[in-house]
Amino acid sequence: MWQQLYGELKDKNFMVVAVAEESRGADHARQWIDAAKSEYWQLIDVEHRLEDLYNLVNVPQAIWIDEGGKIVRPPETAGSTDHFRRMDLKTRTMSPEDQAARQAAREAYLNAVRAWVTTGKYALDEGEVRERLPEVTPAIAEARARFRLGVWLRLHGNTVEGDRQMDEASALHPESWSMWRQAADLDEVGKASGPGFWQRVQALGEKPYYPPPKL
Amino acid sequence: MTTTILTPTEEFTVATRHGLWMKAADAEKVTGWTLKPEGMCRDELCVPLPPSAVAGDEVDVAAFWHKLGGPAVSNQDRDVWALGAPPDERNAALKDREAPDFTLPDIDGVPRTLSQLRGKKVFVATWASW
Numbered sequence A: 001m002w003q004q005l006y007g008e009l010k011d012k013n014f015m016v017v018a019v020a021e022e023s024r025g026a027d028h029a030r031q032w033i034d035a036a037k038s039e040y041w042q043l044i045d046v047e048h049r050l051e052d053l054y055n056l057v058n059v060p061q062a063i064w065i066d067e068g069g070k071i072v073r074p075p076e077t078a079g080s081t082d083h084f085r086r087m088d089l090k091t092r093t094m095s096p097e098d099q100a101a102r103q104a105a106r107e108a109y110l111n112a113v114r115a116w117v118t119t120g121k122y123a124l125d126e127g128e129v130r131e132r133l134p135e136v137t138p139a140i141a142e143a144r145a146r147f148r149l150g151v152w153l154r155l156h157g158n159t160v161e162g163d164r165q166m167d168e169a170s171a172l173h174p175e176s177w178s179m180w181r182q183a184a185d186l187d188e189v190g191k192a193s194g195p196g197f198w199q200r201v202q203a204l205g206e207k208p209y210y211p212p213p214k215l
Numbered sequence B: 001m002t003t004t005i006l007t008p009t010e011e012f013t014v015a016t017r018h019g020l021w022m023k024a025a026d027a028e029k030v031t032g033w034t035l036k037p038e039g040m041c042r043d044e045l046c047v048p049l050p051p052s053a054v055a056g057d058e059v060d061v062a063a064f065w066h067k068l069g070g071p072a073v074s075n076q077d078r079d080v081w082a083l084g085a086p087p088d089e090r091n092a093a094l095k096d097r098e099a100p101d102f103t104l105p106d107i108d109g110v111p112r113t114l115s116q117l118r119g120k121k122v123f124v125a126t127w128a129s130w
Helices: A001-010 A025-036 A049-054 A081-088 A096-119 A128-131 A139-153 A157-172 A175-187 A197-202 B025-032 B061-068 B088-093
Strands: A014-021 A041-045 A063-065 A071-077 B002-004 B013-017 B021-023 B034-036 B038-040 B045-047 B059-060 B072-074 B080-083 B102-104 B111-113 B122-126
Touching: A001 A128, A001 B038, A014 A025, A014 A049, A025 A041, A025 B072, A041 A049, A049 B088, A049 B122, A071 A128, A081 A096, A096 A197, A096 B122, A128 B080, A139 A157, A139 A175, A139 B002, A139 B072, A139 B088, A157 A175, A175 A197, B013 B021, B013 B025, B013 B072, B025 B034, B025 B059, B025 B061, B045 B061, B059 B061, B061 B072, B111 B122
Parallel strands: A014 A041, A014 B122, B002 B080
Antiparallel strands: A063 A071, A063 B122, B002 B013, B021 B059, B034 B038, B038 B045, B072 B080, B102 B111
C-alpha cells in the first residue's frame, strides 16, 4: 500500500513501518504482504500492542515520528475516507464522484507525507501534538486488558470465554473499531464487514468513521 | 495454583493462591516492582501497600495493580489474568512525545524494533485484513 511512497522517499532518510493488526497471525496477512512487494518493514501485531501503546482505534491510522524519535503527528486516519459509507452494497461500488473525491483525499495525505519528508512541513509543534492526543481513560485501559485476555483465550481454544472478554472490551471502548472488527473476524472471516458492521456504521449518524486528518 | 499472567508485552506462569497472591520474587518478575518495607518499589519510586496486601514474603499483586490504577482482569476460573497498563502511565508517555518503543516480528518472524530506526523519519501505519 505504501510502496510507491517509500520508493520515492527512501533515499531521504525515511522509513515506513506497516503494522498488521492481525490476531489470526502472520499466515493470515501473508497474501496481502506478498502482493504488496514492499521493501519497508511489514510487522505482525497479533495482540494489537501498537493500539495499546499509541491509543489507536481503527485501521489505517498513522503516526509520524521524527529523526529523534519524537511523535510529530499523533494517530490519525492515514488516507482513507468515509465515502465507502455511501456505496451501493449490492454491487459494492461507489459513484464516480465519490471515487474521485476519495482518491483526491488520499493523494492530499500522501502529499503531506512527501512534504514532511522533504521540507519538514506538517510536523506539529509540541503543544499541538499534546492537544491532539486522545486520552487513555480507565475504561479504555480495562478494555485493552480484556482484549488481550480474549485474544489469548481464543488462541488457547477457549472460544466462548475469549468472545465474552472481547465483547466486554468493545462495550468498554465502543469507539474502537479494531477491537470490534477483530473479534468479529476471529468469530468468522468476513463478519467484520458483514451486516453487524454496517449496522454499527449506520449508528454513527453524522459522526465520522474515519475522522479526516487536520493537515 | 499455576496461573498465567499476561502483561502488555509478556506472558508469565507463576504459582499463586487466592487470586494473585504470590512470592515477592515472582511479583517482581511479573511487574518489575520490588517488595520493600516501604511498599512496592521501582527505581526511586515506592508505592505504599495496605497491610492487607502483604503477608511475609508474599504480596497481593491484584491489590498492588489496582493501587497503581491499572486494570487486573481474569477469566472465570481465575487461572489466566491480564494486567493492563495504568492509563496515567500511557498518557504520560504519549504527552512526553517520545514515541513508545515496540518490538514486533516481521512476516518471516524476525523481530524488529522501532528504535533501530532512530535517525530516520518514520511513518508508522496500521492495516488489517478484516
